[in-house]
Amino acid sequence: MNSRQQAILQYVNDIRRVSVADLARNTGVSEVTIRQDLNLLEKRNYLKRIHGYAVALESDDVDARMMINFTLKQKLAAYAASLVNDGETIFIENGSTNALLARYLAERKRVTLVTVSTYIAHLLKETDCDVILMGGLYQKRSETMVGPLTRQCIQQVYFNKAFLGIDGFHSETGFTGRDMMRADI
Template identity: 70%
Template sequence: MNSRQQIILQLVTDRGRMSVVELAKLTGVSEVTIRQDLNLLEKQNFLRRAHGYALGLESDDVGTRMMDNYPLKQRLAEYAASLVADGETVFIENGSCNALLARTLAEQKKITLVTVSCYIAHLLKDTPCEVILPGGIYQKKSESMVGPLTRQFLQQIHFTRAFIGIDGWQPASGFTGRDMMRAEVVNSVLENGAQGIVLTDSSKFNQLHPYPLGPDSALTRVITDNGLSQALRQQLTARYARLDIVSA
């Protein structure tokens, strides 16, 4: 991948959708050249094509998603980390914001971290943080442990807080996820009785996915950024005990 194609990929990843005309203007090459670049990037599974447009992939790869809007996600992670005290046992689920939270906590606090994310566990391998990773079925795309053995293991561990990643939220559905087995693990964790905290950037709101996460009563805090509309803020404030807005 040459430097121009890297720029194209970053633009499409950041914005989700870019036209051939826009990409040609921004990179200073012809539309023919852009189409050739997009064909190559699509063939390598970095993006997908639509008529006249390039669309970003909705990736399960945590490392890829962590680089998307990284400064904002790091600020969200630092705010969430400030809520945790030394000596706590904390559950952190999969997701890019949660991966940054885990790394921030491991660098700043003396805690025990429980996670189903093999990516997060590997991220912390050179830190003094104690990491508990349950057994179960290894879901390769998300690098996450799922299934009945994972749920059974998590029911035997007590933690004070559970930081949850989500894929969508709408007023009628509440929080939802894209993957059934990961949603089952999240719901098992929320039955544990720990404080359930949603940590996500605002892009996930007004999206709907098949698998419900909850119930609402188990989720006492939502941490997100100020990209939320005022209407969404009012809906979330009415529904959950606390809404924390972090400046972008």
């Protein structure tokens, strides 16, 4: 994905529904080029196209959410990684920022990672990092484990630090989550 396509995706996710004409105006390219970009982004399941518009997806898919605020997520992951010391056991819950954190830690630190995310476990398969994947009820769309068995597994493991995913934050309501089963974990 090139920088223009990243900017388009970010804008669509911020505004939720954007016309092809507005995207062309904002990026300085033709509507034909925008349509080609939108076709590619839709093919990769990053957004949905409807006649003359691009619409943001409401998705649990980690890959789809990864590109939303990608630069900020990279900075958050790098900062979180700076809080981790070699030799620690770290719990990392599901989420796109947490996936970046897990990859960052696996490549730069000597740690053991405990996770409920099959996405994160798969992401780390080529690293030297030890990964402990907790069992439970598998949520296919979010690629994570949930439920009482998962909670029981987590209670049996000691870890030095935990990094949890959230779906949103508002200054009045605090941290929010869309899925009660994942929030329970």
